[in-house]
Amino acid sequence: MTPKEQITEIVLRAVRATGESTNNDLLRQATLETRLYGEKSGLDSLNLVNLIADVELGVFEIFGRDVTLADDAAASEARSPFRRVATLIDYVEARLAKPQ
Amino acid sequence: MKARSVVITGTRKGLGRSLCEHYLALGCTVDGCSRQESTLRHENYRHHLVDVTDENAIVHMFRDIARTRGGIDVLLNNAGIAAMNHVLLTPGETARRVMATNFLGTFHCLREAGKLMARRGQGWIVNFSTVAVPLSLEGEAVYAASKSAVETLTRVAARELGGAGVMVNAVGPTPIDTDLIGVVPKAKIASLVARQAIKRTGEVADLIRVVDFFIAPDNRFVTGQIIYLGGVDG
Numbered sequence: 001m002t003p004k005e006q007i008t009e010i011v012l013r014a015v016r017a018t019g020e021s022t023n024n025d026l027l028r029q030a031t032l033e034t035r036l037y038g039e040k041s042g043l044d045s046l047n048l049v050n051l052i053a054d055v056e057l058g059v060f061e062i063f064g065r066d067v068t069l070a071d072d073a074a075a076s077e078a079r080s081p082f083r084r085v086a087t088l089i090d091y092v093e094a095r096l097a098k099p100q
Numbered sequence: 101m102k103a104r105s106v107v108i109t110g111t112r113k114g115l116g117r118s119l120c121e122h123y124l125a126l127g128c129t130v131d132g133c134s135r136q137e138s139t140l141r142h143e144n145y146r147h148h149l150v151d152v153t154d155e156n157a158i159v160h161m162f163r164d165i166a167r168t169r170g171g172i173d174v175l176l177n178n179a180g181i182a183a184m185n186h187v188l189l190t191p192g193e194t195a196r197r198v199m200a201t202n203f204l205g206t207f208h209c210l211r212e213a214g215k216l217m218a219r220r221g222q223g224w225i226v227n228f229s230t231v232a233v234p235l236s237l238e239g240e241a242v243y244a245a246s247k248s249a250v251e252t253l254t255r256v257a258a259r260e261l262g263g264a265g266v267m268v269n270a271v272g273p274t275p276i277d278t279d280l281i282g283v284v285p286k287a288k289i290a291s292l293v294a295r296q297a298i299k300r301t302g303e304v305a306d307l308i309r310v311v312d313f314f315i316a317p318d319n320r321f322v323t324g325q326i327i328y329l330g331g332v333d334g
Contacts, residue, residue, distance in 0.1 A: 053215040066159045
């Protein structure tokens with residue numbers, strides 16, 4: 001598995017688990033294009049924060065890295081790295097590429 | 101019943117140390133931190149050599165605590181430093197240092213503990229302010245400003261985390277006889293005490309009483325509040 005595939009697995013697992021806990025079918029069957037941010041996602045801000053925390057912990061368990069997925073653009077529906085599953089995966093990959 | 105997991109910052113001495121001893125005596129597990137080693141030894145105490153201004157180190161510490169303890173119930177954001185000087189004579193570096201420890205340190209710990217608590221649907225966070233904020237104490241412009249920031253953080257975080265069952269409050273002590281006020285002239289302390297409704301310096305037990313109230317396991321409705329000791333009007 002490449003690091004990108006591992007990140008994809010971490011993110012999709014966290015998104016689908018969030019779908020289970022929030023009874024959200026779109027998230028249960030999440031793909032790379034699934035929206036995470038904005039009205040169409042069905043996630044409120046607290047669920048999104050919990051999802052981000054799950055991804056951070058998943059990254060810590062698999063890569064042993066303490067990344068913090070906080071971002072100034074997080075609250076922007078147009079630019080937020082949390083807007084879709086694919087953008088979140090890219091964001092995690094970019095954060096892991098940065099030296100600690 | 102599983103012991104509550106308590107995290108306290110700034111535990112090497114003073115209030116932090118007293119809070120550790122109190123919650124250890126109540127059967128809690130306690131994780132403390134400071135920039136230097138602690139002399140506290142207890143089977144349920146772990147000390148982390150961490151500077152609260154170091155974001156990465158704080159992130160690592162909270163993940164480590166969550167893994168070891170299985171979660172965090174309580175965070176007491178006690179770490180802080182004081183600075184007394186006339187506002188016109190205060191070096192910028194002092195202001196940066198005080199803001200970094202008192203505000204940023206509190207923010208880093210609140211954010212990381214808040215994430216872990218929100219995922220579990222419950223948690224209790226107590227931040228530390230001071231009566232210097234409502235009294236607008238002369239000579240404490242930078243210190244009081246940093247604690248004003250802590251109070252605003254407390255109120256906003258309480259609203260953002262209330263839905264997740266995380267209570268965020270703050271306590272504002274009067275002067276308590278600890279290292280933090282050891283360098284403050286006696287006349288200055290006396291004039292401050294004179295402005296309180298109850299005219300004496302505080303004791304650690306006064307502060308613990310408020311913290312115990314905020315972090316009671318059945319407190320599910322008191323959040324975003326600042327309680328000052330000594331009858332100081334907020």
